[in-house]
Structures are given as C-alpha cells and as structure tokens.
Amino acid sequence: MEFKQWWNFRTNQSLWSRFFLAKYCQRSHPILKKWDTGQSQAWKNLTVNRKEAGQYIHWRLHSGEISFRWDNWLGTSPLANQTNGGGKPATPLLLYENLEHKKPVKWSFCLWRALRNKLPTDDRVVSFGQPTVTRCVCCVRPQGESIDHIFSKGHFARIVWKKFSGIAGPHTDDLSLRQLLIKWWLMKANNAVHKLLLDTTPVIICWNHWKNKCGAKYGNMSSSITRVLFAIHSDILPLLKTSYPQIQWPPNWIDIYILAENVKHITTTTQVEWVKPEAQFVKVNCDGSALTNPGKIIAGVIVRDHHSQFIHTITSPFGTGTNNLAETNAATIGVNWCIENGFTRIHLEVDLTILVHWVSNSSKPPWNIQMQLQQLQHLCQQCEEIRCAHTFRKANCPADSLSKLSHDLPRLNHFNSMLDLPSHIRCQIILDQMCTPSFRNSRNANIIGGNPMCGISIFDAHSIGIPPMYQ
Ligand SMILES: [Zn+2]
Secondary structure, eight states, rough: OOOHHHHHHHEEEOOOHHHHHHHHHHOOOTTTTTOTTSSSSHHHHHHHHHHHHTTTTOOOTTSOSSSSTTTTOOOSOOGGGOOTTTOSSSSSSSSSSSSSSHHHHHHHHHHHHOOOOOOOHHHHHHHTTTTOOOOOOOSSSOOOOOHIIIIIIIIHHHHHHHHHHHHHHHOOOOHHHHHHHHHHHEEEESHHHHHHHHHHHHHHHHHHHHHHHHHHSSSOOOOOHHHHHHHHHHHHHHHHHHHOSSSOOOSSSSHHHHHHHHHHEEEEEEOOOOOOOOOOEEEEEEEEEOOOSSSSEEEEEEEETTTTTEEEEEEEEEEEEHHHHHHHHHHHHHHHHHHHTTTOEEEEEESSHHHHHHHHSOOOOOGGHHHHHHHHHHHHHHHEEEEEEEGGGGGGGGHEEEEHHHOOSSSEEEEOGGGSOOOOHHHHHHHTTTTEEEEEEEEEEEEEEOOOOOOOOOTTTTTTTTOGGGG
16 A cells, blocks of 8 residues: 555655645655654655665656656666765776776876866966975976876886887877877777777876875875886786786786787687578568767668568668667667568567567666667567567678668668669678578687787886886
8 A cells, every 4th residue: 555655656746745745855855755753644654665666666768757866767776776875876987897996987087187287286286376386206306396297298207108108119208198198099909908908008107107296295105116117017917817817917017018919809700691581471680870879870671571582671860879779760660661561470680689688678778769669669569470589790781781871861761672772782682582691700809818928027127227216
C-alpha cells in the first residue's frame, strides 16, 4: 500500500501529492527529505519504503519533469548515488582507471591550470599588485618564476625534458609549455602503446615538475632531478603495466620507449560472406554512418529474399547524431518498411554488435537513443518472427555503401529496382548473390612485444649525466 502511495505521490499531479510537496518538500527533493518528529503519520508512512519503491520507478526521458540528479532516469539508480559526497563522479574520467590514488585527474587538472596560467606562480602573484620577489626554487641559479620557467624553459625543466625527449625525438629547448606539448602530441605513433606513452609522458613530466616546485617551496625538500626522474618513471611504469600487463616492461626509460615503439598488434584474417536467409524470411541488412561522431547521420537499408533476390533499398539522412543513433534508425526504417509491405518474417543484420544486445534487452542502451530503440523494439514485436544478428562490415557491403551514398542526398530515397542503384552497389549485390567471400583483417588489442635492449637504469644519475648540483 505504501509502495503504491509513493508511486502516486511521485508520478501523479493530484491535489494530495501537491499538498505533500508543498508542505514537506519545498526546499529539498522528496528522496532526501527526512521525517521529523511532529510531522504527520501519513508522511512518515510514505517515506518508509521510498528507497525500495524508487527502484521500480523509471522516468520517461524528454518529459521535462524529472530531476537530473535525484530521479532514476538512468534505470540503474539516481545519478546522485553514483557520486561520492563531494559531488565528484565516483569513477572519474581518467587517463586510465585502474591505478591507485586516482592520480591522473590531478595530473590533467594541473596541466590544464598550467596551460591557462591559473597556477599560483610568482609572476601571477605580482600581477595582482602584491609586492613579491619572483625567484624560482627549482634551479641552482634562481630566475624569475613563471609557468614556462617551471614547466619548460627553466634550466631544471630543460634537463628533465631532455632525458625524455632524447630518445623520443622532439627538440624541446626554448619552447613554451604549449609548444612543447604540441610537439609531443603531434608525433606520429606507431601503435596504441606508443600513442599512450606519447600522450601521457608530457602530462606526467609536468605534474612532477609542479610537485618538485611545491615540495621545494612549501615543504622541506630541496629541488632534485634524481627524485623527479625517479617519480616520473614511477608514474609511467604502473601506467604501462596496468594497460598492457602482458608485456614485460623493462626498468628504464630508453628501453621502455624502444619497446613501446616496436610492439606490433596481432592481425587476424577471417573469411566472411553474406548468407541468404531461410525460406519464408527476408534479410534486412542495415548500416548507419556518421561523418563525425556525433555529426551528420545517414542510414542505408537493403532487403533481399531467400533466393538472394533484390527486393528494395532505402537510403535516408537523419540530421545529426551519433553513430549508434544512425545504426538504430537504419534498423528501424528497414523493419518498418518490411512490416508495411507484408514481410513479417525478418532476419535483421546489423554491423553494430551492441545494437543486437540492446534489441534483445541483454544490455542497457545509452539514454540518448532509448526512445529510438523503444520504437525499434515495438516494431520487432509486430513481426511474426524476427531474428536480429550481427554481421561483419565486409559481409554487409551494399548497406555500408548505401549509407555512404546518402551523404549527398537531401531526403529519404526508395529504390525498387537494382538498375536505379549506382554500379558499384549493383556489383556488391551480385557478388553477394554468388556467395563471394570477403576477407576481414582485424587488428585486435593483443600485441606482440619485441625484446627490449639492455640499457642503463634511469636511477643511475651518474651514467645519464645529471649535473652533480641536481643529484
Ligand atoms: Zn628554476
């Protein structure tokens, strides 16, 4: 009974619910409001089971009536439950997630502040009119302290960058922080591991420069290159070990870099082909494409029978959206056309694996395509029989080409005859009829590591030529 009351209270705009809202929830959300002594028994009964009842209330998106933070519009739990006390996401967007101490947010935030000149350096303090002696704490011969001095142009900073840029390639002397980062980030990566290293090393170096500066200025540590190099190394190594645990990572920077540059992704080749549907079924091949993600989205659909004969094609632009939305819309117009034309036994093939899971409810779709997906599921329920399966893009060539073709078309187009289609799509349809196989090369996440060169340890300050005053 209390469950139903809570449901009515949250979902109905009755006089009774408005009264309770006005009396008890003027300044806080009903989910948060606690029962206090002296408040009515009816309100107490309402709040007793609200947590359990709330799990079964799902909110319809786009209605404009839900609370972004407190209502369960995600389907899993309210957004507020997925954050910790300070309002920060419990799983922040990290450069990588599995490292302890959640350092990367600090790294990125520190660099972001440095790039926007928002760090409390001496030159900034001076700019506020405060009489301050600007004198860096990093170098042996102190100079004026500024962002560029601490992070890139100072004597101390240059030595550190040189240690890491030497093998990586970019010449970093006399560059501002911004130019230096651009140089690192514009370097061409040979593989995913190399890219990770090129992307994150400058961030880690900057973070450790800042730590060194703060330690020397506000703590009781002296500026030390050996310590900074060790700290940078201690940050890079766990990052690589967490991201690529299958590789034996060597203990020093030069070997790490050479290894990362030379690892190879394993490429597998698979034979794939379009297979005609069973008797009584039509096969609907769909594909959606987005010029950018999100961007202008287009859908292509081709319908063929169990003799591999062409029945119909549709191409349609759908405004702007994500790639997922393009794929969902493509499937929707395909199934919709079949139902309208009396084909109720459908074998739907899409090249987005996750869409198959979304249609079968085995996975939760992103909130922004939930409405479109509900429409597709509703159409699926109208079919006598529907099978939704994944196919590789190489076995879905006509639909793929159709979705790209419609980038030039202003509106939805139907093609009832193969002769109306461009020659390359006609050719792909004929190849499918002849069961001509294609070969799919996939570069998977697995990598083969090379043998690292044996090199000196980064901790051996003498052998890498750190000036004695900084050791
Ligand atoms: Zn300095």
